[in-house]
Amino acid sequence: MRKLNEPYSGRDMSADALTRRMVERRAIEAAIWGMPAVNYELMYQEMVHTVKGGFNQILYWSRLLDSKNQTLTPNPDVIYLMPFINTKDAGPMVLEVPPPDDGVLNGSIMNYWQAAIEDVGPGGVDKGKGGKYLILPPGYDKAKVPAGYLAMPSDTYQGYALVRSVLKSGREEDVAKAVTYGKRVKLYPLSQAANPPSTVFVDASRVVFDSTIPY
Numbered sequence: 001m002r003k004l005n006e007p008y009s010g011r012d013m014s015a016d017a018l019t020r021r022m023v024e025r026r027a028i029e030a031a032i033w034g035m036p037a038v039n040y041e042l043m044y045q046e047m048v049h050t051v052k053g054g055f056n057q058i059l060y061w062s063r064l065l066d067s068k069n070q071t072l073t074p075n076p077d078v079i080y081l082m083p084f085i086n087t088k089d090a091g092p093m094v095l096e097v098p099p100p101d102d103g104v105l106n107g108s109i110m111n112y113w114q115a116a117i118e119d120v121g122p123g124g125v126d127k128g129k130g131g132k133y134l135i136l137p138p139g140y141d142k143a144k145v146p147a148g149y150l151a152m153p154s155d156t157y158q159g160y161a162l163v164r165s166v167l168k169s170g171r172e173e174d175v176a177k178a179v180t181y182g183k184r185v186k187l188y189p190l191s192q193a194a195n196p197p198s199t200v201f202v203d204a205s206r207v208v209f210d211s212t213i214p215y
Helices: 015-051 172-182
Strands: 055-059 079-087 093-097 104-113 114-118 129-138 149-154 158-166 186-188 201-203
Touching: 015 079, 015 158, 079 093, 079 149, 114 129, 114 149, 114 172, 158 172, 172 186
Parallel strands: 055 201, 129 149
Antiparallel strands: 055 079, 079 158, 093 129, 093 186, 104 114, 104 158
């Protein structure tokens, strides 16, 4: 019997060759299928171990990205904020987006598999006016959502948002304004909406943040 690490001819239609092709195909499909979840987990673990953050906090970069940011598709001309959300114990979480007065935000809210739930900003439900996005745990009854919130049902407890604070220019003062505006985003449990706790921001701009997937 041919070993799995031995080469085979594409014209080989033996049982061994067909089994090898099936195994290779399934391995490739599994790697592709799992990539979004693996990437999410690597980003979160890097947040925990490198930046000392955690769930229901906002990871951000206080300056434009450089080579220290080793994420998959970063842009070097915006300020990034990444709220990491877990509704397992906290229940519904409010992601409060400010109105576009001193700046503009755009981005997406995603589940654990990085499947989009909804966009935020001018292209999102708030139409660029700002709003209170309410990320719901799996199976949560939307009828229980209070008035004034934008319900975001999720089929996973964990998720995150990728939010960009748009710059007017790359000048230092405009970068600072984009950071200040971005930090007006709030993240807190709905159960504490009457008196929201301060949102925790953790800055990754001065560390190597490596969430690349090893193969």
